[in-house]
Amino acid sequence: MLFKQVAGNNNIKEILIQQVQKNRVSHAQLFFGPEGSGCLAMALAFARYICCHQKQENDSCGACSSCIKFDKLVHPDFHMVFPVNSRNSASKITTCDELLTDWRSMLLNHPYFNLFDWLKSLGIENKQGNISAEEGTNIIRKLNLTTYEGGYKIMLIWLPECMHPTTANRLLKILEEPPEKTVFILVTESPEQLLSTIKSRVQAIRFRPLSQSEMSFFLQNELELSQEKSEGVAALSDGNLNLAIKLAQEDSFIKKDIADFLDWMRICYSLNIPKLLEWVNNMSELGRENQKNFISRTLQFLRQALLLNLKLPGLVNLSEEEKAQLIKFSPFVHAFNSDDMYEALDKAYYALERNAHAKMLFLNLSFKIGRLLNRRVNKQVA
Numbered sequence: 001m002l003f004k005q006v007a008g009n010n011n012i013k014e015i016l017i018q019q020v021q022k023n024r025v026s027h028a029q030l031f032f033g034p035e036g037s038g039c040l041a042m043a044l045a046f047a048r049y050i051c052c053h054q055k056q057e058n059d060s061c062g063a064c065s066s067c068i069k070f071d072k073l074v075h076p077d078f079h080m081v082f083p084v085n086s087r088n089s090a091s092k093i094t095t096c097d098e099l100l101t102d103w104r105s106m107l108l109n110h111p112y113f114n115l116f117d118w119l120k121s122l123g124i125e126n127k128q129g130n131i132s133a134e135e136g137t138n139i140i141r142k143l144n145l146t147t148y149e150g151g152y153k154i155m156l157i158w159l160p161e162c163m164h165p166t167t168a169n170r171l172l173k174i175l176e177e178p179p180e181k182t183v184f185i186l187v188t189e190s191p192e193q194l195l196s197t198i199k200s201r202v203q204a205i206r207f208r209p210l211s212q213s214e215m216s217f218f219l220q221n222e223l224e225l226s227q228e229k230s231e232g233v234a235a236l237s238d239g240n241l242n243l244a245i246k247l248a249q250e251d252s253f254i255k256k257d258i259a260d261f262l263d264w265m266r267i268c269y270s271l272n273i274p275k276l277l278e279w280v281n282n283m284s285e286l287g288r289e290n291q292k293n294f295i296s297r298t299l300q301f302l303r304q305a306l307l308l309n310l311k312l313p314g315l316v317n318l319s320e321e322e323k324a325q326l327i328k329f330s331p332f333v334h335a336f337n338s339d340d341m342y343e344a345l346d347k348a349y350y351a352l353e354r355n356a357h358a359k360m361l362f363l364n365l366s367f368k369i370g371r372l373l374n375r376r377v378n379k380q381v382a
């Protein structure tokens with residue numbers, strides 16, 4: 001991963017390049033930002049740049065012996081730690097070295113995935129990802145090795161919030177008195193879950209969600225998507241490149257359109273069975289990421305409708321036209337059905353992630369949403 005291959009975040013690239021150029025690489029850094037903002041991709045490009053033997057002004061050379069090792073993520077001075085778990089009780093996995101091959105191929109495919117994607121690729125998406133106490137011993141052992149190429153030793157820790165407390169404590173001590181020429185790069189989506197004692201020892205760099213144009217540029221250049229499809233997918237993905245990459249892999253996608261949402265709400269409310277069956281058929285033919293994204297958007301629209309109903313329009317981030325449409329619909333979402341609707345949609349999202357049968361799921365979900373939309377406001381209780 002070269003800097004030029006990392007989507008957007010040019011200001012952060014500049015900061016990191018300057019650190020190296022000025023020989024002021026800070027020994028412990030925390031890259032944090034929302035899913036799909038590219039923290040992990042940037043960490044890979046940064047590590048490569050630190051180790052490159054023929055650094056260019058703005059990027060690694062891509063051709064030296066260090067870069068060639070980074071092409072396969074097998075540089076001996078670059079260590080990676082990430083959450084793992086066992087596939088079954090027979091083969092117990094406690095440290096990430098045992099899954100390094102899977103991890104490298106996941107990263108080489110693209111480094112914008114989330115924890116769920118990683119665990120799913122291992123077939124253990126129902127388990128937690130952990131960085132074990134044994135891993136702490138491994139980290140210290142690796143840092144005590146002499147460097148292979150005489151330069152920096154880099155320790156990338158993906159999702160440090162998954163660390164066992166023993167490992168976190170051992171890490172604290174090293175962060176306080178780091179071995180010479182050692183760089184820690186911690187990468188997380190949830191800095192609030194990190195111990196404050198760790199946060200106070202690292203230099204934090206915040207990644208923002210990518211802009212539509214940054215995502216569209218990446219999709220055209222790195223995934224060779226057409227301009228039209230790149231822009232369509234970017235518009236749907238709310239700055240999350242992980243989602244954009246998944247949507248790009250599907251044949252067609254639903255537009256980010258309030259009309260689609262309102263159509264479904266009308267069909268559910270009126271319980272028009274022929275229309276409902278047609279809608280369910282169409283929806284079930286879309287890919288899973290589209291279906292999940294549609295549910296996420298429905299949740300957003302319902303939350304916004306509730307805010308409008310509660311006369312809190314200041315919190316709603318919509319165009320005037322969309323707002324006008326949503327205001328008309330808003331009386332149908334109120335304190336007596338909103339929580340149940342959110343719960344039904346959350347459950348459906350969760351089931352889709354676990355490969356539920358889409359047709360049955362959307363049929364049942366539509367009936368449930370229809371019943372809830374027809375639930376009256378209980379004025380006595382109100």
Ligand SMILES: [Zn+2]
Nearest residue numbers: 052061064067
């Ligand atoms: Zn190089």
